[in-house]
Amino acid sequence: MTISEENYIKVIYHLSLVSPKGVNTNAIAGMLDTKASSVTDMMKKLSDKDLVSYQKYQGVTLTEKGLHSAKMIVRKHRLWEVFLVDKLGFSWDEVHEIAEELEHIKSEQLINKLDAFLGYPAADPHGDPIPDAKGVIKKIEKQLLSEVEINASFHCVGVKDSSTDFLKYLDKQKIALGSVVKVIDKEDFDDTLTVEIDGKRLTISNKIANNLYVQ
Amino acid sequence: MTISEENYIKVIYHLSLVSPKGVNTNAIAGMLDTKASSVTDMMKKLSDKDLVSYQKYQGVTLTEKGLHSAKMIVRKHRLWEVFLVDKLGFSWDEVHEIAEELEHIKSEQLINKLDAFLGYPAADPHGDPIPDAKGVIKKIEKQLLSEVEINASFHCVGVKDSSTDFLKYLDKQKIALGSVVKVIDKEDFDDTLTVEIDGKRLTISNKIANNLYVQ
DNA sequence: TTTTATTTTTAGTTTTGTCTAAATTTAATT
DNA sequence: AATTAAATTTAGACAAAACTAAAAATAAAA
Ligand SMILES: [Mn+2]
Ligand SMILES: [Mn+2]
Ligand SMILES: [Mn+2]
Ligand SMILES: [Mn+2]
Numbered sequence: 154m155t156i157s158e159e160n161y162i163k164v165i166y167h168l169s170l171v172s173p174k175g176v177n178t179n180a181i182a183g184m185l186d187t188k189a190s191s192v193t194d195m196m197k198k199l200s201d202k203d204l205v206s207y208q209k210y211q212g213v214t215l216t217e218k219g220l221h222s223a224k225m226i227v228r229k230h231r232l233w234e235v236f237l238v239d240k241l242g243f244s245w246d247e248v249h250e251i252a253e254e255l256e257h258i259k260s261e262q263l264i265n266k267l268d269a270f271l272g273y274p275a276a277d278p279h280g281d282p283i284p285d286a287k288g289v290i291k292k293i294e295k296q297l298l299s300e301v302e303i304n305a306s307f308h309c310v311g312v313k314d315s316s317t318d319f320l321k322y323l324d325k326q327k328i329a330l331g332s333v334v335k336v337i338d339k340e341d342f343d344d345t346l347t348v349e350i351d352g353k354r355l356t357i358s359n360k361i362a363n364n365l366y367v368q
Numbered sequence: 369m370t371i372s373e374e375n376y377i378k379v380i381y382h383l384s385l386v387s388p389k390g391v392n393t394n395a396i397a398g399m400l401d402t403k404a405s406s407v408t409d410m411m412k413k414l415s416d417k418d419l420v421s422y423q424k425y426q427g428v429t430l431t432e433k434g435l436h437s438a439k440m441i442v443r444k445h446r447l448w449e450v451f452l453v454d455k456l457g458f459s460w461d462e463v464h465e466i467a468e469e470l471e472h473i474k475s476e477q478l479i480n481k482l483d484a485f486l487g488y489p490a491a492d493p494h495g496d497p498i499p500d501a502k503g504v505i506k507k508i509e510k511q512l513l514s515e516v517e518i519n520a521s522f523h524c525v526g527v528k529d530s531s532t533d534f535l536k537y538l539d540k541q542k543i544a545l546g547s548v549v550k551v552i553d554k555e556d557f558d559d560t561l562t563v564e565i566d567g568k569r570l571t572i573s574n575k576i577a578n579n580l581y582v583q
Numbered sequence: 584t585t586t587t588a589t590t591t592t593t594a595g596t597t598t599t600g601t602c603t604a605a606a607t608t609t610a611a612t613t
Numbered sequence: 614a615a616t617t618a619a620a621t622t623t624a625g626a627c628a629a630a631a632c633t634a635a636a637a638a639t640a641a642a643a
Contacts, residue, residue, distance in 0.1 A: 157600065178621055191601055193622055198599090210608060210621060241481040251475050258469050266456040372630065393591055406631055408592055413629090425591060425638060 156257045159226050161195050162204060165215055166223030175212030224288040229264050230256040231277035238278040245278040246320035280311020280330055280366060299362035306335045307367035314364040334367055371472045374441050376410050377419060380430055381438030390427030439503040444479050445471040446492035453493040460493040461535035495526020495545055495581060514577035521550045522582035529579040549582055
């Protein structure tokens with residue numbers, strides 16, 4: 154499998170979680186910053202290799218084989234992110250790009266040894282679960298902060314949007330995974346929240362609350 | 369710079385250490401397991417990018433810029449090898465292939481943080497020196513075991529040949545970097561050595577002694 | 584110094600992954 | 614149901630990196 158093929162498979166995997174019936178050509182092109190015609194070409198190749206099932210105009214889904222490959226790439230991506238943050242001291246907004254390259258290093262032994270070295274982490278620095286060596290993903294129980302009842306206490310377990318901008322906003326507000334959050338009040342008009350994070354009171358827009366997972 | 373370009377630059381660097389006047393097309397082809405005609409094509413491209421100076425039929429040398437790039441690739445290769453051995457527990461004969469891929473990950477910050485994490489090692493698992501962030505290589509004093517006087521004590525500091533076969537032979541004989549070696553006797557006929565390694569007596573062919581560096 | 588052998592380069596293809604522009608299919612609107 | 618719009622695919626082209634076969638240059642041998 155080439156790096157390009159792996160990038161396609163991974164994108165199809167992520168899009169499948171949202172649209173399991175089939176992923177559109179255009180959606181894939183958008184994620185990979187390429188053109189729809191290039192996607193069509195690649196779908197034929199991946200279909201020949203039995204990694205996706207594809208009928209033209211109908212979108213694609215991953216085959217068993219493709220799904221497993223995708224999970225292994227995601228596993229590598231997330232384990233490398235843990236390494237970069239926990240061992241090398243990168244901050245959580247700096248690691249995605251580098252992991253995007255590291256995820257393509259081809260050695261099962263490497264990734265399993267890395268997993269052990271890191272202490273078999275369950276989640277990456279953004280709270281996303283790490284598939285085990287067999288591809289099994291332990292689902293992490295979580296709710297969006299925007300959908301949680303008032304006056305209960307939670308702690309942050311992940312982010313939905315892991316863009317640099319959002320992560321840096323969270324850093325600025327001293328919100329990190331593990332922070333304790335209590336929703337004090339919700340504004341009816343625009344769903345703005347008043348919250349207490351690690352004891353400190355804060356006002357948070359719905360857009361923020363909608364991208365923060367708590368448990 | 370593409371992965372392929374980087375592999376060429378690195379090979380030219382290694383060959384330059386032996387033939388500094390200019391590296392042949394065929395030698396490069398041999399190292400990269402490709403054809404001479406492919407090398408010629410690539411030399412034109414690298415020359416256009418001012419990484420090598422090339423006149424046809426006359427061989428190539430690295431430019432200032434090419435030399436620096438080469439050292440950075442070697443730096444990455446060797447640091448990753450240290451990581452694989454020291455942190456992940458790979459043995460020294462397993463790491464070359466994986467480092468061959470890892471050396472192409474493009475992030476200066478990554479490699480400098482890795483360097484710090486590893487404690488700024490001076491040499492890789494095979495005793496080869498690691499260029500610093502500026503490309504400076506501290507030369508390691510060393511002699512081949514085959515060229516050392518009799519009855520003096522040394523310790524192993526590196527291997528010339530780092531093929532799996534040779535490294536596994538050394539493992540079998542319990543010879544590692546750091547081992548204390550004393551040459552007891554040298555056979556006139558074929559230069560076979562009788563040595564004491566960490567106190568244990570051993571007979572060693574000239575081919576072996578010719579690939580083991582001591583200090 | 585010719586002749587022969589070796590090395591290196593050129594010319595012409597191939598494969599992978601991309602692109603643009605045009606054609607086709609499906610979806611959405613009148 | 615017919616028309617328009619949007620999404621998708623085809624056709625044809627290109628750049629990167631490789632190959633084979635043939636030509637040219639250099640080195641070695643007679
Ligand atoms: Mn990637
Ligand atoms: Mn992540
Ligand atoms: Mn390499
Ligand atoms: Mn090495």
